[in-house]
Each structure stands twice: as C-alpha cells, then as structure tokens.
Amino acid sequence: MKNIAVIGAGTMGNGIAHTFAQFGFPVLLIDVSAEALERGLSTIGKNLDRQVAKGQLSEADKAATLANIRTSTQFDQQLADRDLVVEAASERFEIKADVFRKLDQFCKPECVLASNTSSISISRIAAVTGRPDKVIGMHFMNPVPVMKLVEIINGYSTSAETSNAVHQLSLQLSKVPVVVNDYPGFVANKILMPMINEAIITLHEGVAGVEEIDTVMKLGMAHPMGPLQLADFIGLDICLSILRVLQDGFGNPKYAPSPLLVNMVTAGHLGVKSKVGFYDYSHGTKDLIPAARFRKA
Numbered sequence: 638m639k640n641i642a643v644i645g646a647g648t649m650g651n652g653i654a655h656t657f658a659q660f661g662f663p664v665l666l667i668d669v670s671a672e673a674l675e676r677g678l679s680t681i682g683k684n685l686d687r688q689v690a691k692g693q694l695s696e697a698d699k700a701a702t703l704a705n706i707r708t709s710t711q712f713d714q715q716l717a718d719r720d721l722v723v724e725a726a727s728e729r730f731e732i733k734a735d736v737f738r739k740l741d742q743f744c745k746p747e748c749v750l751a752s753n754t755s756s757i758s759i760s761r762i763a764a765v766t767g768r769p770d771k772v773i774g775m776h777f778m779n780p781v782p783v784m785k786l787v788e789i790i791n792g793y794s795t796s797a798e799t800s801n802a803v804h805q806l807s808l809q810l811s812k813v814p815v816v817v818n819d820y821p822g823f824v825a826n827k828i829l830m831p832m833i834n835e836a837i838i839t840l841h842e843g844v845a846g847v848e849e850i851d852t853v854m855k856l857g858m859a860h861p862m863g864p865l866q867l868a869d870f871i872g873l874d875i876c877l878s879i880l881r882v883l884q885d886g887f888g889n890p891k892y893a894p895s896p897l898l899v900n901m902v903t904a905g906h907l908g909v910k911s912k913v914g915f916y917d918y919s920h921g922t923k924d925l926i927p928a929a930r931f932r933k934a
C-alpha cells in the first residue's frame with residue numbers, strides 16, 4: 638500500500654495524515670469543511686515544529702512531510718488511486734456508514750478501507766460496503782505522531798490478507814500493531830472506559846476530589862495521566878458515546894455511564910475542547926474546579 642487517504646481533518650485525522658506523510662506516503666486529506674482542513678494543516682505544522690525543536694526532525698523533513706499532504710473537500714474520482722483509506726470522522730455509526738458507502742463507490746476494488754473508530758463494530762461498518770473482506774479497524778492512539786500503539790480490529794469478514802497488510806503497514810510507521818477481534822470497545826476502551834467511569838462515580842459520590850483521584854492513579858498506579866484529566870483530553874462526549882456502545886453491545890449495567898458524565902456532556906462541558914470539564918482550561922492552564930460542583934446533591 639502506497640497511496641493513502643484520510644477522511645476527517647480533526648484531532649485524530651490530522652495526526653494520522655501527519656504520521657503517514659512523515660514516513661513518505663502521499664496523503665490525500667479529505668474533510669467536508671475547508672476551515673477544518675485549514676485548521677488540520679495548521680496543527681500538523683505546529684506539531685512538526687515541535688519535532689524540529691526537539692531534534693527529532695530536520696527542517697527538510699518537515700518540508701517533505703507537508704509536501705506529501707494535499708487536501709480536498711470532495712469525495713470523488715481522486716480517490717480512485719488510493720490503496721488505503723483511513724476514516725477518522727465523528728464517532729457516530731450513521732456518519733461512518735455514509736462515509737464507507739461513498740468510499741465503496743469511488744475506491745478501486747482492491748483498496749482497503751479502515752476505520753479509526755474507538756468502539757463501533759467493524760463488522761457493522763463493513764456490512765454497508767460490497768467489500769467486507771477489505772474493511773478493518775485501524776485504531777490509532779492520541780496524539781498519533783507520538784503514541785506507538787495501533788489497535789488493529791478484524792471484523793467478522795476481514796480477510797487474513799487485509800489484516801496482514803495493515804499489520805505490516807503499521808510497522809512501516811514505526812508503530813506497534815496489536816490485532817484484536819471485533820467486540821464493543823475492542824481492548825483499549827473495553828478496559829479504559831469503565832475505569833474512567835468509575836473515577837467519575839468516585840468523584841460524584843464525594844469520596845475524593847478531582848486532583849486527589851488523579852494523583853492516586855498517577856502515583857499509585859504509575860499512570861502518566863489521571864483518569865479525569867484523560868477524560869478531558871479524550872472529550873467527555875466521546876467517553877459517553879463509547880460507554881453507551883459498551884452498554885448496548887454487552888447489555889450489562891456495569892457499563893452504564895455516571896449521571897455526572899451525562900449531565901456534564903448535556904451542559905456542554907466536554908473537557909479540553911470546550912475549555913471546561915473536570916478541570917478549567919479557559920485561561921490556557923489546567924485549573925482546579927471546586928469539588929462541590931461535582932458531588933451529588
């Protein structure tokens with residue numbers, strides 16, 4: 638696989654495009670919004686500048702990476718020469734299904750279609766295409782240029798050839814691929830989201846405050862980031878969406894999201910992207926919010 642397309646220029650999409658381009662792959666980055674594409678390219682440029690400042694890349698490497706990326710707001714025949722398309726659209730099945738129907742229409746029959754979904758069934762996504770054997774999950778971790786893991790999810794009909802090809806491609810990106818099967822949340826989020834949810838429940842019950850919970854998990858469990866800060870980083874709306882996928886998929890009440898999480902998302906307190914979540918980011922710093930705000934009445 639040589640020519641790559643990435644659908645979606647948000648946090649994950651621009652990171653995926655950045656990574657492929659840095660390793661010499663020609664990338665077509667598509668988003669319905671020209672403004673999103675502009676923001677995505679700006680983010681890639683800033684992240685490349687950080688790599689240059691740290692001595693990880695040269696200015697020539699940065700220029701070559703940017704030269705490997707072209708953008709478009711159109712789903713059309715320009716996809717016909719792509720060997721792999723990675724979808725990184727919103728974490729909603731209806732949106733992903735629409736994207737995959739279009740990809741199936743415009744991509745050549747041998748093109749592999751991958752989703753960066755963090756929880757939605759690959760088998761369900763594959764079923765809207767005429768090539769379920771060539772549909773696979775390629776779940777990168779955020780921030781994509783830094784994090785080594787790629788969770789490769791085989792759907793019910795994913796062929797061994799497709800799985801092996803994506804595994805090898807991940808190695809070319811200096812990633813560590815781990816192959817898993819298609820069950821709600823896969824491995825990463827089936828384990829991570831209940832932990833985050835339990836941290837939110839612990840906060841809501843008044844057992845401890847935000848800083849105390851995060852400190853216990855960082856210093857006691859050697860986590861690089863506490864679960865509440867991590868939830869802010871991921872996006873509380875994304876956490877809620879994944880927990881609902883787990884609850885629906887397994888029919889088990891242990892995955893039921895905390896009422897506090899539901900209320901915060903309803904209020905638009907989504908974490909870093911809304912500048913307020915379990916911490917306040919409105920001043921450009923990570924500031925504490927009084928614990929009383931989060932406790933049960």
